[in-house]
Amino acid sequence: MSLLFQQPWLIPLLALAGLPLIVHLLSRTRPPVYRFSNLEFLQRVVRRTARFRRPKDWLLLALRTLAIAALASAFLGPLLFSKSGILPGEKRTVILLVDRSASMAARDGAATRFEAAVLAAGEALDNLRPDAANLVWIDASPAAIFPEPAPNRTFLSESLEQASARPEPGALARAWELALRQCAVGTGRKELVVISDFQSSAWKNFDTTVPADVNVRAISVAHGDSANVAVSSLVASPAEPVAGQETTVICRVRNFSGEARRTTLSLDAGGSNQSRPVD
């Protein structure tokens, strides 16, 4: 957490915080002189009451100083911001890295994950209000909407609305690399917003290291683990059998979800149905 001011040229105003102390010291040193008959008694009284008065005096001084400091700070326009915050007047570049691989077609309730991702991307653009932005898809052949980050957020929003999940795996490494390149050419504060279902098979061992000047924000659109099981390869030998010829079919099934699943494989070969449960 840092503190900056919107009117830093008014920082000398903070010197006014010393004003109560100066007034306090001046009033201590320049009161009118009063010749009194006996100070010994008076000192005795002061000693007896000082332990009650002194904290009160200091508290009063502290409160006055705080009041002046608060007033000066109000003029300065203090701004508390975290790492994701932005300084007044600072440029901001946002790169949206949106997953539209096959797993994003899965439904979580009424909407698909991709629809949720589009919604989240739109909100990110609206909230962050970047000076320049770009959109990089995570799919089989990752590409950016603009050659480099541009201020046209409207076009990005339209591209998001028109897109849909594709029945293909996502080339995560290439997409990530492309997004970082887009960040590198951006100006000002750079933010990479990653919107995905973060399926474990793809992201578990993926190196998400980014340059120090890039702030990464991850938005997961997956609500729980869906049954993400797919046939990853299917081989028949011989590939073109004749009638009556024995054929061997080798089917590879991959579980992309995070937990063990049981499913049933069915093979329909010329009217012959074969089913087999798979763990």
Add this chain to the structure above:
Amino acid sequence: MTTAYKFLKPEDIRRLKNYEFGAKAMVEGYLSGRHRSKQRGASIEFHEFRQYVPGDDLARVDWRVYARNDKLFLRTFEQETNLECHIFLDASASMAFPENDGRLSKLEYASFFAACLSWLVTSKNDRVSLTLFDKGIRKHLPPGSTRRHLHDLMTTLEATKPGSPTDLPDALHRAHPLLKRRGTLVILSDLFTDPARLFTALNPYLHRGFRVHLFHILDPAELDLENRGLSRFMDMENDSRLTVHPQALREAWKQEILAHSRALRALAAGRSVDYALAPTNESYFSLFDRFRNS
């Protein structure tokens, strides 16, 4: 008597004359004591013959009786007890308070009272002494009852300026040998001193039979601290300084002064010493009433 003295105003003298009973009681009572004493002494009033015993003053032997009877007899006379009034006036720097305020300073107030008391005592042909003190004895006028003595006393009071810091107990200790005869000791001071030490210093006087009046003279501003805003208090006696807001200390100060006064009063009561707090905004004639009431 011509009274062109600063501290002896004609109206005060007129008023003192009206104190006939009070003055008489004071002068004829313990203060000067014209009543006859049990002690035998030299006077014109014959009392009786007494047989000589070794050690008697041979000057008092009646030689005519000895010539007739061959025995030594002494003529004894009634001794007129002319007990004296000893005024002990604090002339320390603190008695100059308040300065430049249009009010009587404590020293002026005490001087007025001392002047009136001196006039009252000498008007009855009794003797009065004046001792000015601060940290020691500044001036001592031995007892006297003449007009000349009264004049000296008045001019001494007028010439008195506030001096050094106070040390009443030490001054009492030093003055003790100066007071040859017992009498009434009237102390006029602001009494900014340790009560126990003060009464220790008074003990020799009390043992000698002095009647002691202790008048605690304070300005009203000393009784309750004036509300004057933040001020740099400077001690009139030693120039030490203290910056305080009197309003914040007022109640504690009042308690302190009252406690001091109570301590003095309690110690005085235990030793049959008359103690009176005398604010300078009250007439000093109220102090004469204390003599009458004593």
